[in-house]
Amino acid sequence: MLPSIMSLWLPILLSAVFVFIASSLVHMLFKWHNSDYLQLPNEDEVRVALRKENPGPGQYVVPYCMDMKAMGSEAMQKKYVEGPLGFIVLRPNGAPKVGPSMISWFLFTGVVALFAGYIARVTLLPGTHYLTVFRVVGSAAFMAYGLGGVPEAIWMGRPWKVVIKSTADALIYALLTAGTFGWLWPK
Secondary structure (H helix, E strand, O other), X not given: OXXXXXXXXXXXXXXXXXXXXXXXXXXXXXXXXXXXXXXXOOHHHHHHHHHHHOOOOEEEXXXXXXXXXXXXXXXXXXXXHHOXXXXXXXXXXXXXXXXXXXXXXXXXXXHHHHHHHHHHHHHOOOOOOHHHHHHHHHHHHHHHHHOOHHHHHHHHOOOHHHHHHHHHHHHHHHHHXXXXXXXXXXX
């Protein structure tokens, strides 16, 4: 008989806690993502220009093109050649509020653990060997944590170096999730 998802509440919760702690260490202690972002050489001028028009929070593209047909126009082609090409994400003004982001991140780690646990629950029986649970849960968790950056590199120009570092984080998080489920899998 398959275990119920409720029987997996402890590995779901603990793996979310372990991933949250690991990500905090990666970002606040080791700080290996600090070099992921570059400063514009004319940051103050860009900020003044953006403030002047006061665009609201959202995701923007430069140059903006409404559809594929317009992309082929001479005017758009000129903008592409002149550059720059980029994506800009603007958030509400004010000091960044880390608390809500931390809560959202923790909830996300719990959702990843829940889905990884669900996949294991519908495929594995109680008493399944640790390594088998580890493989199933680890694969599911890695897909959730690690593969999202690849489309961003392909379509939005996110630097591959940044994606590779984030994928390494994902491997750490997936291993923690897999180990927790393997350890606490129902007997």
